[in-house]
Amino acid sequence: MPASHRYDGDVRALGGADRAAALDALVGDLCSPDPRVRDDGAYFTAARWIPVLEQAERRELGDRVVAYFAHTAVQARAFAPLVLARITEAGGWREEWWRPFAQWYPAERDLRGYDVDLGWLHAVAHGADLLAALARQPAQDPVRLANLAVDRLLAPTEHLFDAQEDDRLAYALAKILSHPDLDPEESTAWLGPVEKAFRTGEPGPVPPWASNTMRTLRMLYILTDRGLRTRNTDEPLHTVTHRESVLDALAGTLAVVAPYSG
Numbered sequence: 001m002p003a004s005h006r007y008d009g010d011v012r013a014l015g016g017a018d019r020a021a022a023l024d025a026l027v028g029d030l031c032s033p034d035p036r037v038r039d040d041g042a043y044f045t046a047a048r049w050i051p052v053l054e055q056a057e058r059r060e061l062g063d064r065v066v067a068y069f070a071h072t073a074v075q076a077r078a079f080a081p082l083v084l085a086r087i088t089e090a091g092g093w094r095e096e097w098w099r100p101f102a103q104w105y106p107a108e109r110d111l112r113g114y115d116v117d118l119g120w121l122h123a124v125a126h127g128a129d130l131l132a133a134l135a136r137q138p139a140q141d142p143v144r145l146a147n148l149a150v151d152r153l154l155a156p157t158e159h160l161f162d163a164q165e166d167d168r169l170a171y172a173l174a175k176i177l178s179h180p181d182l183d184p185e186e187s188t189a190w191l192g193p194v195e196k197a198f199r200t201g202e203p204g205p206v207p208p209w210a211s212n213t214m215r216t217l218r219m220l221y222i223l224t225d226r227g228l229r230t231r232n233t234d235e236p237l238h239t240v241t242h243r244e245s246v247l248d249a250l251a252g253t254l255a256v257v258a259p260y261s262g
Helices: 016-029 035-052 055-070 074-089 095-104 123-135 142-154 165-176 184-189 192-198 208-226 243-255
Strands: none
Touching (some): 035 055, 123 142, 123 165, 208 243
């Protein structure tokens, strides 16, 4: 039975001990192995409540969720960045959360999108969602965000993206590359380690990390060429800050592994 009834309704109608208890139950359920409790209950409630919480409550929620990056259960680790993304969108990001996230994201080894018992895990996609949310914050360094996305792509793995993780990470990179403070060199320098890694390829089966990276860059090329919008909105399409430079750099990098391309 889902436990969401413990924090169902409008948080603004709660006060004192009841409000604190509801938030405590929500945090606990964010690491539940039952997807009905974690995803359908705790996460969707968190997404609804975060915009109306007090700033101190958002800070406490974020502090507690950040601790989940070191949790032994994959569902706890994987849902931490998703909640932090919603906090960031509400204006509650704290710089001290960066290091735990940046240490966890490329190091996570359980990259399953969906598990028949645990439900959606999606560590790569959820981490990408946090990167995309951070990319919309003017004070964030887009170079740092892009480099972390590359670290995730190039990390050794035996998992082949199978639940559109490449699309989500490409979208995050497109949002990062839309930052107005980027210059042309910064918009493309992050591809240097990718090209270097591609050049280490040898005859034989394509390693999962390489396939994941190729597909992510191909989707990024489409978004850069055709434009993108903020997810789940009707805002007009926009493109990255230095479109032509990024398109040329992506084409050149992909040509390393697709020498038949133009």
